[in-house]
Amino acid sequence: MKFAYYPGCSLKGTSKAYEASMQAVFRRLGIDLLEIPDWNCCGATVYMSVDEAQALLMASRNIALAQRMGLDIVTPCSACYLNLLKVTKEIQENSPLGQRICAALEKSGLGIAAPKLPAVKHPLQVLTDDYGVSKIVTQVTRGLKEFLLVPYYGCLLVRPLNHRDHPFFPTKMDFLLKSIGADVVPDYSLKTKCCGGTLTGTVEEIGLRLNYLLLKEARRKGGNAIATVCPLCQFNLEMYQKKIIQKYREPVSMPIYYFTQLVGLSFGIGEGELGLRRTPKVQERPSAAGR
Amino acid sequence: MRTFERKIKYEQEVKRDFARQVAETSWGKEILDCIQCGGCSGICPTAPYMEHPPRKIIAMVREGMKDEVLQSFTIWLCASCYACMVSCPQGIKITEVMYGLKRMAIEEGVYPKRFPIPTLARDFFALAKDRGRISEFWLAGKLMIKSGIGKCWSYLPIGLELLKTRRVSFQRETISPEGRRQIQALLETKEGIQ
Numbered sequence: 056m057k058f059a060y061y062p063g064c065s066l067k068g069t070s071k072a073y074e075a076s077m078q079a080v081f082r083r084l085g086i087d088l089l090e091i092p093d094w095n096c097c098g099a100t101v102y103m104s105v106d107e108a109q110a111l112l113m114a115s116r117n118i119a120l121a122q123r124m125g126l127d128i129v130t131p132c133s134a135c136y137l138n139l140l141k142v143t144k145e146i147q148e149n150s151p152l153g154q155r156i157c158a159a160l161e162k163s164g165l166g167i168a169a170p171k172l173p174a175v176k177h178p179l180q181v182l183t184d185d186y187g188v189s190k191i192v193t194q195v196t197r198g199l200k201e202f203l204l205v206p207y208y209g210c211l212l213v214r215p216l217n218h219r220d221h222p223f224f225p226t227k228m229d230f231l232l233k234s235i236g237a238d239v240v241p242d243y244s245l246k247t248k249c250c251g252g253t254l255t256g257t258v259e260e261i262g263l264r265l266n267y268l269l270l271k272e273a274r275r276k277g278g279n280a281i282a283t284v285c286p287l288c289q290f291n292l293e294m295y296q297k298k299i300i301q302k303y304r305e306p307v308s309m310p311i312y313y314f315t316q317l318v319g320l321s322f323g324i325g326e327g328e329l330g331l332r333r334t335p336k337v338q339e340r341p342s343a344a345g346r
Numbered sequence: 347m348r349t350f351e352r353k354i355k356y357e358q359e360v361k362r363d364f365a366r367q368v369a370e371t372s373w374g375k376e377i378l379d380c381i382q383c384g385g386c387s388g389i390c391p392t393a394p395y396m397e398h399p400p401r402k403i404i405a406m407v408r409e410g411m412k413d414e415v416l417q418s419f420t421i422w423l424c425a426s427c428y429a430c431m432v433s434c435p436q437g438i439k440i441t442e443v444m445y446g447l448k449r450m451a452i453e454e455g456v457y458p459k460r461f462p463i464p465t466l467a468r469d470f471f472a473l474a475k476d477r478g479r480i481s482e483f484w485l486a487g488k489l490m491i492k493s494g495i496g497k498c499w500s501y502l503p504i505g506l507e508l509l510k511t512r513r514v515s516f517q518r519e520t521i522s523p524e525g526r527r528q529i530q531a532l533l534e535t536k537e538g539i540q
Contacts, residue, residue: 064480068515069508093525095478100426104448104464105471112532113474152372155537163531210427215441222432249391249427256486257462261395261423294504
């Protein structure tokens with residue numbers, strides 16, 4: 056199994072641990088990731104607010120580059136995932152915007168063979184749909200019994216274009232985490248409630264409250280760690296915990312993991328390789344004795 | 347003595363063609379189907395902070411309250427989580443409508459000045475266009491300087507935490523000169539220019 060890997064900007068900056076843990080897990084499973092050479096920014100959630108066509112044009116260059124590699128795309132960031140899917144959808148539906156994108160690509164020497172485009176996938180889909188959980192569990196060497204995990208999906212992986220899981224109550228990560236031997240909170244009702252995205256950095260009073268609610272509900276349901284699928288969700292939930300505790304005066308802290316770190320832990324991959332030493336000190340890791 | 351101001355607008359004070367202007371776009375053509383059920387406002391995570399929640403914004407667009415809509419904070423508080431759009435019974439692309447209204451506000455220069463969200467959007471746009479990639483540290487730094495020295499202090503604890511956990515990269519990310527030329531070419535085609 057081989058994919059064109061589209062990291063996105065966060066994976067090269069604040070979320071290096073996500074990249075490291077995903078690569079370690081995929082390596083163990085024998086899934087090859089070839090980074091798309093010279094990939095560029097997907098436009099995230101903010102580019103669209105300035106210019107729609109240009110946002111999609113920027114993202115479309117990556118699809119053209121992946122098509123030259125002859126591989127489907129894997130991208131771990133939910134915003135990148137949605138933007139690449141948006142471009143693909145416009146082109147495949149041959150909408151006026153899709154036609155514009157194809158024409159512009161053609162003119163700049165990046166012409167693509169529409170409508171057969173590379174598929175755009177998130178690593179969670181690759182693991183659960185393509186590779187298969189039954190094969191993943193054969194690699195598990197250690198249970199994760201110290202955790203009662205709260206699966207948190209955020210928004211853009213499940214909405215609006217991914218139709219392979221439920222937009223409000225998805226279950227793919229729940230299933231994966233249970234299969235590798237972790238206990239999972241079964242009824243976390245906020246699993247797709249927004250973390251604020253970039254808003255948490257720009258209008259902090261709103262972002263702090265959104266993340267406070269996510270953490271508080273995770274606690275109330277008995278969870279002791281949150282599993283995430285998106286660099287920005289992980290960042291907001293983890294890095295703002297000190298401020299949240301100062302503001303709301305409630306002990307809501309808990310460690311926030313990329314789901315790939317948890318899969319890696321169950322495989323017995325070293326903490327350093329999974330980027331687990333980068334976690335802030337306030338969020339102590341649960342111990343097996345503590346439960 | 348309390349003075350009373352008129353709270354409603356008369357027909358000659360609104361821009362009647364605003365609804366048509368929005369309904370003629372690819373993103374806003376469904377707004378005339380809105381049944382004002384309020385499902386969007388109910389599910390919106392940031393609605394408690396909006397002066398006009400999504401249901402009301404759509405009603406205001408349809409009534410031609412262009413200035414109030416484009417100058418509102420509401421459209422900038424949309425975190426684009428798509429919860430409203432996925433649950434709308436009338437298939438209105440509410441999140442895309444919010445994006446569209448943001449673009450109109452920027453085009454007409456009526457977005458709230460000295461408010462960090464539109465500032466971030468424009469800086470992000472410029473950086474991505476110019477260098478091909480975003481360097482989070484440099485983008486955040488620019489935003490902090492623009493939002494004023496006083497505000498900088500509030501970012502300090504997070505900055506320190508980022509340093510301690512080695513989550514910050516000072517590298518200025520960029521793509522190859524050839525790649526940058528391709529992006530320029532793409533955006534400068536007639537398809538790229540609005």
